[in-house]
Amino acid sequence: xxxxxxxxxxxxxxxxxxxxxxxxxxxxxxxxxxxxxxxxxxxxxxxxxxxxxxxxxxxxxxxxxxxxxxxxxxxxxxxxxxxxxxxxxxxxxxxxxxxxxxxxxxxxxxxxxxxxxxxxxxxxxxxxxxxxxxxxxxxxxxxxxxxxxxxxxxxxxxxxxxxxxxxxxxxxxxxxxxxxxxxxxxxxxxxxxxxxxxxxxxxxxxxxxxxxxxxxxxxxxxxxxxxxxxxxxxxxxxxxxxxxxxxxxxxxxxxxxxxxxxxxxxxxxxxxxxxxxxxxxxxxxxxxxxxxxx
Amino acid sequence: xxxxxxxxxxxxxxxxxxxxxxxxxxxxxxxxxxxxxxxxxxxxxxxxxxxxxxxxxxxxxxxxxxxxxxxxxxxxxxxxxxxxxxxxxxxxxxxxxxxxxxxxxxxxxxxxxxxxxxxxxxxxxxxxxxxxxxxxxxxxxxxxxxxxxxxxxxxxxxxxxxxxxxxxxxxxxxxxxxxxxxxxxxxxxxxxxxxxxxxxxxxxxxxxxxxxxxxxxxxxxxxxxxxxxxxxxxxxxxxxxxxxxxxxxxxxxxxxxxxxxxxxxxxxxxxxxxxxxxxxxxxxxxxxxxxxxxxxxxxxxxxxxxxxxxxxxxxxxxxxxxxxxxxxxxxxxxxxxxxxxxxxxxxxxxxxxxxxxxxxxxxxxxxxxxxxxxxxxxxxxxxxxxxxxxxxxxxx
Numbered sequence: 001x002x003x004x005x006x007x008x009x010x011x012x013x014x015x016x017x018x019x020x021x022x023x024x025x026x027x028x029x030x031x032x033x034x035x036x037x038x039x040x041x042x043x044x045x046x047x048x049x050x051x052x053x054x055x056x057x058x059x060x061x062x063x064x065x066x067x068x069x070x071x072x073x074x075x076x077x078x079x080x081x082x083x084x085x086x087x088x089x090x091x092x093x094x095x096x097x098x099x100x101x102x103x104x105x106x107x108x109x110x111x112x113x114x115x116x117x118x119x120x121x122x123x124x125x126x127x128x129x130x131x132x133x134x135x136x137x138x139x140x141x142x143x144x145x146x147x148x149x150x151x152x153x154x155x156x157x158x159x160x161x162x163x164x165x166x167x168x169x170x171x172x173x174x175x176x177x178x179x180x181x182x183x184x185x186x187x188x189x190x191x192x193x194x195x196x197x198x199x200x201x202x203x204x205x206x207x208x209x210x211x212x213x214x215x216x217x218x219x220x221x222x223x224x225x226x227x228x229x230x231x232x233x234x235x236x237x238x239x240x241x242x243x244x245x246x247x248x249x250x251x252x253x254x255x256x257x258x259x260x261x262x263x264x265x266x267x268x269x270x271x272x273x274x275x276x277x278x279x280x281x282x283x284x285x286x287x288x289x290x291x292x293x294x
Numbered sequence: 295x296x297x298x299x300x301x302x303x304x305x306x307x308x309x310x311x312x313x314x315x316x317x318x319x320x321x322x323x324x325x326x327x328x329x330x331x332x333x334x335x336x337x338x339x340x341x342x343x344x345x346x347x348x349x350x351x352x353x354x355x356x357x358x359x360x361x362x363x364x365x366x367x368x369x370x371x372x373x374x375x376x377x378x379x380x381x382x383x384x385x386x387x388x389x390x391x392x393x394x395x396x397x398x399x400x401x402x403x404x405x406x407x408x409x410x411x412x413x414x415x416x417x418x419x420x421x422x423x424x425x426x427x428x429x430x431x432x433x434x435x436x437x438x439x440x441x442x443x444x445x446x447x448x449x450x451x452x453x454x455x456x457x458x459x460x461x462x463x464x465x466x467x468x469x470x471x472x473x474x475x476x477x478x479x480x481x482x483x484x485x486x487x488x489x490x491x492x493x494x495x496x497x498x499x500x501x502x503x504x505x506x507x508x509x510x511x512x513x514x515x516x517x518x519x520x521x522x523x524x525x526x527x528x529x530x531x532x533x534x535x536x537x538x539x540x541x542x543x544x545x546x547x548x549x550x551x552x553x554x555x556x557x558x559x560x561x562x563x564x565x566x567x568x569x570x571x572x573x574x575x576x577x578x579x580x581x582x583x584x585x586x587x588x589x590x591x592x593x594x595x596x597x598x599x600x601x602x603x604x605x606x607x608x609x610x611x612x613x614x615x616x617x618x619x620x621x622x623x624x625x626x627x628x629x630x631x632x633x634x635x636x637x638x639x640x641x642x643x644x645x646x647x648x649x650x651x652x653x654x655x656x657x658x659x660x661x662x663x664x665x666x667x668x669x670x671x672x673x674x675x676x677x678x679x680x681x682x683x684x685x686x687x688x689x690x
Contacts, residue, residue: 005528008553012520122540122572133552140553142520215517215545216572223515258521263512264483 004138009255015145017251019211022152023228024235024243025159026203031237033176033196036096037229040081040103042222043110044201048074048208049217050114053123063128067209074205075198081106082197087190090179107222114219123217144214149248151206156244159199172196234274235284242286249285326369327362327632329354329622330389330398330419332382333615334406335374342402342611347372349615350399352603353623363627370619375401379409386410390419396632397422397622397641402611404430404487407450414449420625420638421450422618424611426457427486431661437493446661451641453618453654454585456662457487461494463583463668464535464560466687469502471670472558472581474532476505480522480546482538484514491537491562501690507531512542523550526557537562544573551576566610570676577673585651586613587669587680596650617649652684 023041030038052070060066085102134141163169171192174182183189207228211221231250235242250270257266278284331350334343354370362368371393373385382401389395398414400407400423407425411433414421428435431452434444440458455463468474477499481492496506507529510522523546526534534557536546547559561569561582569577586593596616600608624647626632629640642661647654657664667684 002528005524008524008527009521012518012524016518016520122544122568124544124572124574127574133554135554142552211517216541218541220515221517224517255521258512259525263510263516263522267513 006256008139009259010252011139011141013252013255014248015142015149015251016255017248018145018149018152019207019224019247020227020231020250021244021247022148022155022203022207022210023225024231024247025152025156025240026200026207027225027228028232028235028237028240028243029159029196029200029203031232032240033172033193034086034090034096034099034179036099036103038103038200039100039225039229040085040106041078041200041204041228042107042225043081044074044078044204044222045208045211045225046110046114046219046222047077048205049212049221050118050123050208052205052209052212053125053217056125056128057123061126061128067206070209071202071205074203074208075201078197078201078204079194082194087193090193107225111219111222118219123212125213125216128213142214144210148207148210151210152244152247155203155206156240159240162199168192168195230274233284234277236286237284239284239286242284246285322365324366326367327364327623327626328369328371328393328395329619329626330386330393330395331370331372331615331619332375332385332389332398332406333372333401334377334403335372336376339377339403341609343374345609345611346399346402346615346618348604349600349608349612349617350619351615352600352612353616353619355603356599357620357623363623364630368623371395375406377401377403377406379406382406382410383413386413386419386421387417390414390417390634395419396626396634396637399423399615399618399622400425402614411447411450415447418449418638419634420622420641422453422621422641423451424454424614424618425452426454426460427490428456428458428662431456437490440494440497443660446659448642449638450661451621451656452662453621453649454614454651454663455666455668457490458494458497459662459666460563460583460668461491461535461537462498462687462690463685464562464581464670465495465498465502467581467583467670467682467685468533468560469499469504470688471682472533474504474558476507476531477533477535477560478506478508478510478526478529478531478557479535479537480510480512480519480526481536482514482516482542483511485538488538488542488562492535495535495537495560498687498690502688517545518549519546520549520553523553523555526550527553527555531557533558533560535560537564539564540569540572543569544576547573547576547580566671566678570673570678573676575676578675579673581670581672581681583668583685584671585610585668587671587683589680590669590683593650613650617651617654620649621647621654 027041048070051073055069056066085106086099089098171187175189175192231247232243235246257269333347334340354368358367375382375385389398398421400421402424404425404427407423407430411430431450432443432446479492479495481488499506512519536543536559559580561580563584565582566584600612625637625640629636642658644656652667654663665686667686670682670685671678672681
């Protein structure tokens with residue numbers, strides 16, 4: 001393998017990592033606040049991918065407005081999911097496992113719903129960006145992936161500002177430390193949780209839109225969330241910055257391994273490495289180092 | 295006692311009168327000849343199944359209008375197998391045991407065929423299908439040793455080129471007509487159809503003394519193949535064979551274009567519509583095999599008949615249903631019997647059955663057609679055009 005090829009594989013991996021990072025942050029945010037693995041984030045991604053297709057195909061064929069619209073809709077979908085299936089459980093004080101079960105069921109429900117309803121057809125976004133890649137010498141960089149990387153960086157910066165400096169951010173941090181005490185101090189916990197879901201939904205909306213745009217939409221587009229969850233775990237559950245770093249590392253490792261040992265063995269090596277990593281360092285890569293902790 | 299005697303007498307009378315009828319020879323049987331069909335009429339591939347059923351019904355209507363078979367009309371009994379192997383086994387069993395059909399037209403998918411095939415071997419009612427997976431017709435088939443497929447399931451038949459045969463068609467065309475020497479493949483390891491095509495492709499290429507520079511897999515559900523495609527770019531083969539379903543094929547083609555691959559793409563029969571809308575101009579210059587070419591002049595009569603009957607244009611599997619049920623009826627005619635065992639023997643001996651997809655000769659050893667041509671199509675920009683109407687690859 002020559003240097004150019006190696007560099008290209010690294011770029012492939014980094015850009016793929018951008019997608020994982022975006023999902024890791026959306027997933028990690030909810031883990032921070034409610035302390036459970038929110039698999040329904042995959043459902044938000046899928047629903048947003050279909051919404052993005054619909055709005056860009058039939059309403060307005062323009063990139064930025066439809067991306068923003070999908071992000072907002074993704075936010076409201078997440079808030080809706082929280083209201084419908086998480087809040088009743090949380091209010092009654094049922095154990096966290098119930099939340100996990102419900103989140104998995106919601107993800108499967110959405111997947112199956114679209115598989116039955118729309119599974120037989122193919123949905124492609126309009127071509128907004130004609131030339132989808134930037135060529136630097138012999139290296140090719142996908143514009144959409146760069147966008148994902150850029151957007152996850154921007155969103156992360158924005159989010160860490162909101163969480164550290166604003167009132168709602170302080171409230172989110174308070175709720176994430178202890179969900180019941182802040183309500184004694186006049187914090188509207190339900191509202192704070194809704195806001196957290198809205199932020200995570202925005203991330204899910206952006207992910208769904210960009211995935212749909214680069215891969216065409218199918219009912220299983222949300223299943224990529226697994227990679228995001230893995231990134232969140234390696235990064236240190238709840239550490240948003242760690243999730244981003246881990247997502248990018250995961251993408252790069254995957255890309256290089258697939259090129260060297262093939263797609264069949266790659267997951268085996270990666271999963272084994274994750275188990276090893278977590279045995280040695282259960283808090284993940286950035287469990288304690290980063291201060292971007294919500 | 296008296297009553298028992300009466301019953302006994304009645305039974306005797308019945309028996310005697312019954313045997314008298316048989317002794318005189320059967321009166322002309324005008325009851326319909328039953329042909330079974332199980333198709334995916336709901337769920338994922340419902341469109342394909344519905345098209346096949348319409349084609350089949352058109353064939354039955356034509357046969358009956360021409361006086362039926364052995365002076366008897368043909369009746370088509372259709373059940374929905376819902377893309378489910380267990381459902382397919384259930385309705386096949388019903389067709390064989392309750393409806394007592396002469397033969398069955400199976401659904402289009404290999405996974406239902408793989409489930410029904412062993413059941414057909416024990417219930418002994420022949421099935422005619424489109425399952426490209428070689429194991430449906432020769433259960434002992436091993437893709438790593440294709441020269442020894444093992445014995446055929448006596449009760450299962452394939453009426454289109456199998457996976458290895460389709461792969462040979464496009465590989466042969468690439469070698470002999472496009473002058474390619476080196477190849478690579480990209481396929482979904484979790485999709486038997488994609489894998490069998492890729493293995494068949496490599497097998498043919500190597501038998502012809504050409505070179506596979508790499509065979510690249512991905513996992514089902516993967517959407518990004520840039521790592522594999524970057525390797526392909528480095529190895530720079532003349533042709534890259536991409537043998538999956540539409541979404542994966544389109545993603546691969548788009549990403550390959552992004553990476554600036556100069557390799558020409560070769561496809562499978564999933565490159566037909568809607569690949570043109572999903573992949574668009576990224577597929578430009580690619581070649582792939584298909585069962586028919588829609589601009590084939592010899593098919594225009596079928597187009598007219600089908601449109602008159604159903605008020606819509608036929609799609610690929612309208613042809614499948616029409617041919618498959620025609621094949622079963624022809625076997626009944628040549629066996630002069632509706633006994634599934636005799637029909638099966640007639641199917642095995644079928645030579646020169648004129649189907650819409652070409653002349654079908656069944657190989658008794660494998661129960662697959664031999665020498666059946668395929669159309670070779672190509673992408674001109676985002677438009678699919680015909681390169682060759684009927685192509686048969688050189689034997690390796």
